Amino acid sequence: MKTENILQQIVEQRKIDLMNYGSSLGFSIPKQRTRPIVPFLNPSGTILEVKRASPSKGDIAPSLDAVETAKVYAKAGTQAISVLTESHFFKGSLQDLMDVSSAISNCSILRKDFLLKEEEIEISYLCGADAVLLIARILDTETLLRMAAKARSFSMTPFIEIREKEDFLKLEEAIEEGDVVAGVNSRDLATFSIDPLIPAALRNRILCKAVFESGIKTLEDATFAKNLGFEGILVGENVAKNPSFTPHLVKAFNNAKPNKQGEFWKALSLRREIAREGSTKRPLVKICGITNIEDAVQAAELGADLLGFVFAESPRQATGDLVNEVKKLLQSMELYPLLVGVITDPNSSEGIHAITKTEYGILDAIQFHDCSIPSMLNTSYGRYGAVRVSERAHLNHVKETLSHGEPRVLIDARVPNVLGGTGVSIPKHLVIEAKEMAPLWLAGGISHENIKDVISNYEPELIDISSALESKPGKKSIEKMNLFFKELQYES
Numbered sequence: 001m002k003t004e005n006i007l008q009q010i011v012e013q014r015k016i017d018l019m020n021y022g023s024s025l026g027f028s029i030p031k032q033r034t035r036p037i038v039p040f041l042n043p044s045g046t047i048l049e050v051k052r053a054s055p056s057k058g059d060i061a062p063s064l065d066a067v068e069t070a071k072v073y074a075k076a077g078t079q080a081i082s083v084l085t086e087s088h089f090f091k092g093s094l095q096d097l098m099d100v101s102s103a104i105s106n107c108s109i110l111r112k113d114f115l116l117k118e119e120e121i122e123i124s125y126l127c128g129a130d131a132v133l134l135i136a137r138i139l140d141t142e143t144l145l146r147m148a149a150k151a152r153s154f155s156m157t158p159f160i161e162i163r164e165k166e167d168f169l170k171l172e173e174a175i176e177e178g179d180v181v182a183g184v185n186s187r188d189l190a191t192f193s194i195d196p197l198i199p200a201a202l203r204n205r206i207l208c209k210a211v212f213e214s215g216i217k218t219l220e221d222a223t224f225a226k227n228l229g230f231e232g233i234l235v236g237e238n239v240a241k242n243p244s245f246t247p248h249l250v251k252a253f254n255n256a257k258p259n260k261q262g263e264f265w266k267a268l269s270l271r272r273e274i275a276r277e278g279s280t281k282r283p284l285v286k287i288c289g290i291t292n293i294e295d296a297v298q299a300a301e302l303g304a305d306l307l308g309f310v311f312a313e314s315p316r317q318a319t320g321d322l323v324n325e326v327k328k329l330l331q332s333m334e335l336y337p338l339l340v341g342v343i344t345d346p347n348s349s350e351g352i353h354a355i356t357k358t359e360y361g362i363l364d365a366i367q368f369h370d371c372s373i374p375s376m377l378n379t380s381y382g383r384y385g386a387v388r389v390s391e392r393a394h395l396n397h398v399k400e401t402l403s404h405g406e407p408r409v410l411i412d413a414r415v416p417n418v419l420g421g422t423g424v425s426i427p428k429h430l431v432i433e434a435k436e437m438a439p440l441w442l443a444g445g446i447s448h449e450n451i452k453d454v455i456s457n458y459e460p461e462l463i464d465i466s467s468a469l470e471s472k473p474g475k476k477s478i479e480k481m482n483l484f485f486k487e488l489q490y491e492s
Contacts, residue, residue, distance in 0.1 A: 006055045006089075011138050013088050014114050023119035025087075027094040030126050035101050038108040040131035040157035041181050041209055041232050045079025046222075046250050047110060049236035050100060052084075052091040056192045059091075061240040066096040067103045069243060076246035077254070080108040080131070082234060094127055101128020110159060114138060121150040131157040131181070136167035148174050157181055161213065163188075163198060168205070175208050182206050183234065187214035195439065196224065196407045200262075201269035203228050219252040220376040220405025226256035227376075228266060252377065260358065264365045264382025265407060267338060271305050272461065282488055283455065287481075288342065288443075289316035289466040295476040296326045300335040302485040307337050308367065308464070311354035312344040315473035316466070320357055327362055338364040342386075344371050358382060367410065376405050386443070388414035389426050395433055402438055409437075410464060413444030423447075423467045431458055448484040 017025055041047075050066045053059050061069075070081050083100050084092035092113075101109045111129035115121070116138070124132045132151050134144055148158035161183040162171050174180050184199040184206070194215035203210060211232040212225035225233045233253055239246050268284070275282050287299040288308030296307055307326070309318035327339060341354035341363045357363040358381040365382030373385050385401045387394060389411050401409045411434050413424040425445030426434075434440060439461040446454055447468035454460065469484060471477040 007138070010055070010086070010089055010114055011116070014086075014116055017087075018117060018120075023117060023123045025085075025094055027098075029094070029123055030098070033126050033128065035105070035128045037155045038106070038130045040080060040108040040110065040159065041211070042108075043079065044209070044231035045077075046253050047080040047082050047211065047232055047234040048073040048076075048078045048239045048246060048250075049082040049112065049234065050084060050092070050096060051082075051236040051240045053089065054237065055089045057237060060237050062091065064240060066092075067099050069240065070100045070104050070107075072243040073239070073246055074104050074107050077250045078107060078246065079232070080110055082110040082112045082133075082236070083129075084236075085111055085113045094123070097124075097127045097129060115147065116143075118147055118150045121147055121154065121156070124151075125154040125156055129156060131159045133159050133161060133183070135161045136170045137161075137164065139170075141170050141173060144170050145174060145177060148180060149177065152178050159183055159211070161185055162202070168202065171206070179208075181209045181211060181232075183211040183213045184230075185213045196221075197265065197269040197272065197439075199225070199230065200228050200265045200407075201273050203230060204266055204270075216249075218403070218405055219248060222249055222253040223256040223376050224261070224265075224405050224407070226253050227259050227262035229258040229262055256377075259380040260361065260364075261376070261380060261382050264338065267364070268305075271338075275305070283460045284462040285485075285488065286340065286462060286464040287466070287469065287476075288340075288464055289314075289470070289474065290326070290476075291316055291318055291322070291474040293322070293326055293329060297329065297333070297335075298476065298478055298481055300330055300333075300337045302481055304337050305462075306340050308340045308342050308466070309354075309363070310342045311350040312342065312348075312369075313350075317350075317474075320353055320362075323357060323362055340365050340367050342367045342369050344369050346371065346374065355381065369412075373401065373404070373406070384408055384410065384441075386410040386412055388412050389430055389434070390414035392430065392433070395430065395437070398434055399437055408439065408441050408462075410441040410443055410462070412464070428457070435459075448480060448487045451484065451487050 050069050052064050073081050083097045084090045085094050085097050108130040110131045111124045112133045151158045158180045160171050160180050162168050163185045184202050186194050186196050186198050199212050209231045211234050212230040213234045216233050216235045217238050284305040286306035287304040290296045290307050310316045343351040343354050345351050358366050367386050369386045370388045387397045398409050413426045415424050441462040442460045443464035446465045469476050469480045
């Protein structure tokens with residue numbers, strides 16, 4: 001069953017329930033609200049969900065007691081509690097909302113449901129909700145604006161969920177009419193896949209408080225969302241199944257802050273969106289092994305999205321002074337590729353030097369090449385991991401890196417005693433398996449001669465190319481770079 005069909009089924013079932021039972025859904029609704037309004041996401045913080053089931057996971061916590069769970073969340077220090085009231089697919093109810101709102105006075109209460117009619121807003125208010133979820137995807141603009149206005153008339157907050165471009169346009173109109181909070185869903189409703197770069201790409205464009213929705217499983221995930229500048233995170237499954245996890249999650253989010261890690265991923269995700277637009281869709285391109293200003297300028301002018309500088313013993317080793325000069329010159333030319341320092345040992349003098357350059361904003365990110373990555377909880381600079389792969393066992397390292405909150409992992413060919421720039425390709429079956437874990441970032445054996453096949457076979461999100469563009473180790477060939485980008489644009 002496709003997710004699109006599930007979403008359609010939920011909405012159609014909602015229409016049936018409204019027709020059969022009205023906006024009260026058959027429940028006895030209080031004549032008056034007795035609970036004072038608690039401002040939603042003021043201050044910023046976590047939104048933890050009372051959730052028993054979902055269409056994608058089935059039963060999550062079928063025996064969950066709504067009030068007792070909400071009390072655990074409140075004790076953990078959450079700013080808001082989300083109560084799912086959809087009964088067929090999520091096993092919630094309006095009774096859960098009424099019970100939780102009566103029992104909890106120090107947290108804002110969000111009614112999370114597939115609301116379709118203005119009358120449901122008043123019902124939500126009478127049942128104790130301080131905010132209501134409005135899903136832009138299932139509401140036309142006029143209906144969304146009316147429902148948002150109705151919520152504000154009761155001093156409730158419209159919480160508008162977006163993901164697609166059309167959703168964003170609706171949100172912009174809603175913002176013009178009054179206070180709202182935006183939620184950006186990292187879950188693709190067509191595939192159920194999670195991509196944290198979707199919220200990353202939108203955050204700077206949203207001119208109101210915003211919440212990162214879906215995919216928060218670890219403390220690192222919560223930290224990453226705050227690094228991006230989100231004022232809130234909405235977490236369901238992982239707290240409903242494990243309530244004891246909530247204090248740690250709340251603390252991790254509250255202690256984090258927007259930083260250079262977030263700025264790097266927002267910049268990169270925006271580049272990805274641009275690369276995908278129009279008729280010239282192509283993967284992001286990282287040209288690695290830059291050792292001189294001329295090669296850096298040529299790569300940037302041809303359209304490289306990232307430039308890689310190796311801070312390790314190598315024929316392609318770069319210096320901090322070179323990076324300084326490149327950044328200054330490219331900015332004067334209004335060229336802004338992201339600059340990445342490649343390190344193999346974060347504790348070496350070269351590794352420390354590169355990290356320092358990143359902390360000061362000279363480099364945009366560090367590529368931890370086949371070495372351990374410091375905890376996201378303790379770092380504030382842009383970074384990602386690279387794993388060398390030659391057999392299936394090496395993919396476990398990819399999976400482990402992703403499980404620690406890293407949005408992407410670059411895979412490169414593993415050759416004994418050589419850390420990179422080998423010109424060797426990763427076996428095809430391993431590339432395909434890696435692609436199942438996350439959008440593919442691929443290095444190893446890519447050239448102008450095979451770029452069409454690489455794109456056709458793997459559809460990578462990013463390609464990393466180094467030695468195939470050289471006239472000699474450490475020196476790029478202008479001819480090869482021109483041929484590569486010509487083939488890339490042709491294929492795209």
